[in-house]
Amino acid sequence: MRLFVTGGAGFVGSHFVRAILADRLPGLQGASVTVLDKLAYAGSFTNLGPVAESGRLDFVPADVADAAVVRPALRGHDVVVHFASTRSGADVPGVEALLAAARSGDIARFVHISTDEVYGSIDHGAWTERSPLSPTTPGAAAQAGADLMALAHHRTYGLPVVVTRAGATYGPYQDPAETLPRLVTELLDGRTARLPGDGIRVRDWLHVDDHCHGIALALLKGRAGDVYHIGGSVELADRDLAGLILEHLGRPGDHIEPLDDGKPHDHRHALDDDKIRRELGWRPRIEFSSGLADTIRWYADHPSWWRPLLPG
Known part of the structure; x- marks a missing residue:
């Protein structure tokens, strides 16, 4: 099988690529x-350093919206896995160009990776795949x-699209600007860790291994035109997450301070993942305390990776 992975040098994308090339994802060996x-x-x-010399890896440095590059690069591939997200409002033109290129080829599956952020905030219960986007x-x-746009290409053109939406993903190689690695790296660097807002924001935490396992199952067994939630293994307020990190590193509570980033934050995200469990047999395999300990250990062992990414 030949996979075309956009955004494959990012956090989750690179983990997915490394897992494939290490033959850790069943069905994709x-x-x-x-x-x-x-x-x-x-x-x-x-982020692709551990597999950079693999004979099964090719790399194309280009924008997903550049049709002149994407169309010829996509030829001969069986599957598209679309991780790329600009966070600048260009997501729709990018995916539209990629979908158009996929329609002109012989693509057996187009997996579009999304997030629980598309639902907004929920105070009680959890979103299902039929919940309205807000x-x-x-x-x-x-x-x-x-x-x-991805789902419309399935309905209009029959492109075999599957969409996955996941919870707050954590693990190695995540940019230190994100909440969990920022808390960890600031404490490892001897600084006071900054907590978003008042610390009561709630997220459902998912290890990147479990996230990638869910994507692989959706790729191999998901129904075209369907959405699958990949939920987390634990729901935590930011201040409780910070407390666990402080405890692991043996730091007192006064090493945390509020961060006013001037941005509004959804109070709570929560996904109902019954569908992927029932239909595809997915389960989170990494218990949060062990996943968090392994993640903290990775950042402690790899300061040469994260220190160049710090502001200034």
Whole structure:
């Protein structure tokens, strides 16, 4: 199988690529991968370092919206896995160009990776795949638009699209600007860690291994035209997450301070993942405490990776 992976040098995308090339994803052993990534935002070829010499990996440094590059690069591939997201409102033009290129080829599956942010905020219960999209930020609205564009290409053209939406993903190689790695790296760097807002924001935390396992199952067994939620293994307020990190590192509570970033934050995200469990047999396999400990250990062991990414 030949996979075309956009955004494959980012956090989740690079983990997916490394897992494939290490033959850790059942059903995808021996697959080859072409990564297309413009290396902006959180994309870095360093994230592919462990598999950079693999004969099963090709790399195309380009923008997913550049049809002149994407169309010829896509030829001969069986599957598209679309991780690329600009967070700048260009998500819809990018996915539209990629979908158009996929329609002109012989693509057996187009997996579009999305996020729980497209639903907005929920105070009680959890969203199902039939919940209405109600994004509250421009970035989430752009992502929701890209989701709808992908699903429309299935309904209109019969393109075999599957959409996955996941919870707050964590693990190695995540940019230190994100909440969990920021808390960890600031504490490892001897600084006071900054907590978004008042610390009561609630997220459902999902290890990147479990996220990629869910994507692989959706790719192999998901129904075309369907959406699958990949939920987390634990729901935590930010201040409780910070407390667990402080405890692990043996730091007192006064090493945390509020961060006023001037941005509105959804209070709570929660996904109902019964569908992917029931239909595809997915389960989170990594318990949060062990996943968090392994993640903290990775950042402690790899300061040369994250320190160059710090502001200034």
